[in-house]
Amino acid sequence: DAMVIQNPRYQVTQFGKPVTLSCSQTLNHNVMYWYQQKSSQAPKLLFHYYDKDFNNEADTPDNFQSRRPNTSFCFLDIRSPGLGDAAMYLCATSRDKPPRETQYFGPGTRLLVL
């Protein structure tokens, strides 16, 4: 019954070593989002896709990239992770643009940078 699936759940990488996080959805939703959430902080939106239309938040570092090869999958690439990038990364989907359409979140990938 999993609707938004994130892999892996835990990822350990080394400082500067590229890492890719993946998200898939079985809801056939048009919109997919990537959030970064640090301990006791609000989720911070990094990007979102409305179908194939990519939207980058103004303050998302260039170190973060995203790909959405099809409706079901979305990837977050961190080209050169720094210690400050250690966080929970949440993928979310919505059928259409908010605010009428609510977001469904995956379980998250916790990234540790050594």
Add this chain to the structure above:
Amino acid sequence: QKEVEQDPGPLSVPEGAIVSLNCTYSNSAFQYFMWYRQYSRKGPELLMYTYSSGNKEDGRFTAQVDKSSKYISLFIRDSQPSDSATYLCAMSGRGGSYIPTFGRGTSLIVHP
């Protein structure tokens, strides 16, 4: 000033207590208000969704919105240890602000 302010807690209450969780906001364009529950090391799950001002009830949960004061609340009646989680408010509006803005969450601990 952040757009959405939420006290991080922790808020510790005995089982059976009525819990009140709150958020304040500054953007008058917000019209849609949500409460999410997030268990430790899990993603947020939507609890309540309200539009504009007023109350909405769902079981033990009641969401309240006061747009004139820019203040929203979530009440939990007969709280249970399984309610122990972080509760995040989120809100959005029309046009450019349609992506929800989240609060930092309030950690709730319900002890037996």
